Amino acid sequence: MMKFFMSKKKGKTNPWLDIPWRDYEGHMSSPKVRQAQFLREIFRDALREYLPQTVAVLGCSTGNGFEHIDPSITRRVIGVDINPHYLEVLEHRYGAVKPGLELICADITGIELVSKSFDLIFCGLIFEYVDHGDLIKKISRWLKPNGMLVVVLQLARENSTKVSKTEYESLKVLEPIIRLVQPDELESVCSEVGLSETRMSIETLESEKAFYVGHFKKNHDRESDTHNRKRSRMT
Numbered sequence: 001m002m003k004f005f006m007s008k009k010k011g012k013t014n015p016w017l018d019i020p021w022r023d024y025e026g027h028m029s030s031p032k033v034r035q036a037q038f039l040r041e042i043f044r045d046a047l048r049e050y051l052p053q054t055v056a057v058l059g060c061s062t063g064n065g066f067e068h069i070d071p072s073i074t075r076r077v078i079g080v081d082i083n084p085h086y087l088e089v090l091e092h093r094y095g096a097v098k099p100g101l102e103l104i105c106a107d108i109t110g111i112e113l114v115s116k117s118f119d120l121i122f123c124g125l126i127f128e129y130v131d132h133g134d135l136i137k138k139i140s141r142w143l144k145p146n147g148m149l150v151v152v153l154q155l156a157r158e159n160s161t162k163v164s165k166t167e168y169e170s171l172k173v174l175e176p177i178i179r180l181v182q183p184d185e186l187e188s189v190c191s192e193v194g195l196s197e198t199r200m201s202i203e204t205l206e207s208e209k210a211f212y213v214g215h216f217k218k219n220h221d222r223e224s225d226t227h228n229r230k231r232s233r234m235t
């Protein structure tokens with residue numbers, strides 16, 4: 001099932017809408033880049049470690065790694081992406097074989113999901129393209145208590161373009177909009193909204209591009225803790 005929440009506003013459109021899905025996939029999995037393979041493994045490992053019943057993938061593109069979702073464990077998967085063509089490809093590949101798949105075509109910064117509904121939220125290279133502060137606040141609301149957020153951030157590298165150069169010229173539109181987020185900045189925003197880093201690693205690919213991988217656990221709300229303490233005093 002695919003839902004559309006695209007703004008009809010005139011004016012600048014998001015550059016991601018100008019990148020054909022074949023170019024995107026070709027670029028991300030090209031031998032020079034190999035980020036698709038890397039992100040797929042991080043997502044697969046998170047699914048195996050946390051065995052989530054409910055998952056949201058923000059900036060899910062064409063469904064990289066969705067083959068690792070086990071429907072007998074994960075009953076509901078929400079994928080959000082701004083590019084409708086990427087979601088069409090995802091639906092074509094996985095719609096029939098992954099029951100419980102819901103796709104939302106929207107700017108992630110403009111939507112609201114139901115609070116406390118996810119065991120796992122995966123954000124692989126999306127904070128580079130949105131206001132991460134606002135999005136993290138929402139993610140904290142959307143996670144269940146003890147739910148996990150897994151984030152992949154691209155790290156800055158001297159003398160290198162942020163978007164790798166490949167034969168896929170259409171990806172160049174990202175260079176002016178990509179904004180790298182410092183892991184310290186992410187960690188501090190997360191801790192303000194009740195997300196505690198449980199572990200992190202820095203991974204360097206053959207391309208020499210380096211990435212931060214962070215796992216964050218949603219703390220129990222103080223509000224619900226207080227409520228539970230009051231209840232237990234009453235009983």
Ligand SMILES: C[S@@+](CC[C@H](N)C(=O)[O-])C[C@H]1O[C@@H](n2cnc3c(N)ncnc32)[C@H](O)[C@@H]1O
Binds near residue numbers: 064
């Ligand atoms: C680098 S790709 C993500 C890679 C993917 N997470 C993976 O694991 O392979 C970034 C994705 O975010 C989507 N995107 C960028 N800005 C967005 C926004 N504001 N709202 C929703 N999706 C967005 C793009 O269309 C693209 O598919």
